[in-house]
Amino acid sequence: MASVEIRAVRYDDPDAVKLNDLVQQEYVERYGDGDLTVMDAAHFDPPRGLYLLAYDEDGEAVASGGWRAQEDSPEGHADGDAEIKRMFVVARARGRGLARAILAELERSAAAAGRTRMVLETGQRQPEAIALYRSCGYVPVPKFGYYRHDELSVCLGKPLVTSV
Template sequence: MEIRRTRYDAPDAVKLNDLVQQEYVRRYGDGDVSPMDAAHFEPPRGLYLLVYDPDGTPVASGGWRAQDASPEGFADGDAEIKRMFVVPQARGRGLARALLAELEATAAAAGRTRMVLETGLRQPEAIALYGSCGYLSVPKFGFYRHDELSLCMGKGLTADLRI
């Protein structure tokens, strides 16, 4: 496995984003329409990563983008996780956990103090992963903050920050 930095709009990233959108359609009836732009994931205010199998096939994706206090419910110092996804044939190998650890480390190194994410109640695997990695429920934020199926979670990236 190799984790590589890439652009959100790079061909392999687009390929995996299309697959995650299909997953959302299957679970929720439509794709995620949160406003997203490749510029959101440009260092130092963001980062996008892909995980590749040894044969060069992209099998997982995820990124973070900086957020600060806003009417959408973010707080100063937030890093918002977006598009965490592992292709079905690569699941169960610890790729999501490794990718999440890298996202947390890079966000902390960029000065972000809290990692936050929005998932949905129809994604029990994601909820279990994040919970096992120390994420707790936080007040809803973001594009889907008023959706009854939305669940927001967060984790402090510094020892002195409690959620």
């Protein structure tokens, strides 16, 4: 990863909005619609969340990802969950380890904030995302979230280890 800087930003930061628009376009291409999960910038405010962007050597935002705290809910979350949202790398920057670097920092920060499990919802039409998460230790968990009844939904989770 040559000259990449990962920065914490708000979910409504202009660079974050730009990448979110791109990921929504990708969802439309793969699924026919954008992600309809309700999200708010405040969901990602520390200490109950974090939103990260990776900037390349030209200072351009090329990757994103965030987590937000979740508790036991009718949507299937459990107490102590940290839910990953908007993991995305622009096409020209893929294959450089950016998603892994963001994921590692999300896991570290969620554990430091006292979260006990990282969870995410992706879809069967995103095999590269599923492969990434599985290679990082994520395993299937009971479905949760807006798409929990959708046959294409894939929910994965991983216990978080807190450092003493």
